[in-house]
Amino acid sequence: MSVSTSRPEPAVAVVTVDFPPVNALPVQGWYDLAAAVGAAGADPAVRCVVLEAAGRGFNAGVDLKEIRRSPGHEALIGANHGCAAAFSAVYDCPVPVIAAVHGFCLGGGVGLAGNADAVVASEDAVFGLPELDRGALGAATHLARLVPQHLMRTLYFTSRTVTAQELHRHGSVWRVVPRAGLRAAALELAREIAAKDGALLRLAKAALNGIDPVDVRRSYRYEQGFTFEAGLCGAGNRLREAFGRPEREQEEQQEKAPEREREAP
Structure with missing residues (x-):
């Protein structure tokens, strides 16, 4: 389980999240992600950051197992603060951030993609907030940056997902590509952005954040x-x-299976 940073080409940093099996991040994972994005953006040699994930999907939100097994509200508070830190790191990154989304982008994944400056997605990508089914609320702020207001509310109240193709029609996804070409498409856009003057890029990012109609934090x-x-x-x-x-229940059945085998005549 890790958050790593690579430099596949000049002026571009790629932050990769890898928390098997579904990239549901524990509290520390959110802080690690925030630190990685922050460090990449603070490097004067970097002009664009690509945020991607390994495995089955981009992000499945918070690690509910960690919250369930933690006494009191410590893990819930930690997840709240960790998510806020990661989302803010993407939004406040001094250079543009591109989210390269594949598979599922749920809960906290929408928070990350919604705060990114651009989104490139694979054909199998779906976006949604299953919060009402998971005992939480939040990230409607970020979903509202991806879809119109009434669609956001319908998706939120139903816990339904929306495809990358639908978001492309709304203009919030730049390109939809086959999964095998996702990284190349994200790097192509990053390369085009990184070719601009670095100082001017940072000024442009600050200016665009300054004119946002909603204070996302x-x-x-x-x-x-x-x-x-x-x-x-x-x-x-x-x-x-x-x-x-x-x-x-499935885990309990698996634990009992060896006992049943021993008891069998």
Whole structure:
């Protein structure tokens, strides 16, 4: 499990997230991601950052197992702060950030992609917020940067996903490519951006952030207050437990299997 940074070509940094099996990040993972993006953007030799992921999908949000097994609200608070740090690192990165999205982009993944400056996606990519099914709230701030307001609300209330092709039609995904060509497409766009004057790029990023109609940091922190309230009233824990029950039952069956084999005549 790691967050790593590579330099495949001049002026471009690639931050790769790899937390098997589904890139559901634990608290420390979100902070590691924030640190990696921040360090890449702080390097004066870097003019563009590509954020990608290894494995089955781009990001499945927070590690619900970590929250379930942690006593009290410590892990929930940690996830709140960790997500806020990672999302802000992408948004506040001094140079443009391109999200290269494949497979599923859920929960926190939408927070990352929604705060990126550009999104390139593979044909199998889907985006969504299953928060109401997972006992949490949040990232509507970022989904609203990807789709129109009424569609955002419908997706949020239903926990449905939207495809990369649909987002391309809305203009929030730059290109949709076969999965095998995702990295090449992201690097192609990064190369074009990185060819610009570095000082002017950083000024442009600051200027565009300055004219945003919504303060994404404050908006997301406001949403997180309701996530915590859901935890306090019991709704959050109830839904998280229900979501994790089939998986725990399967694990219990697997643990009992050797005992049954020993008991068999």
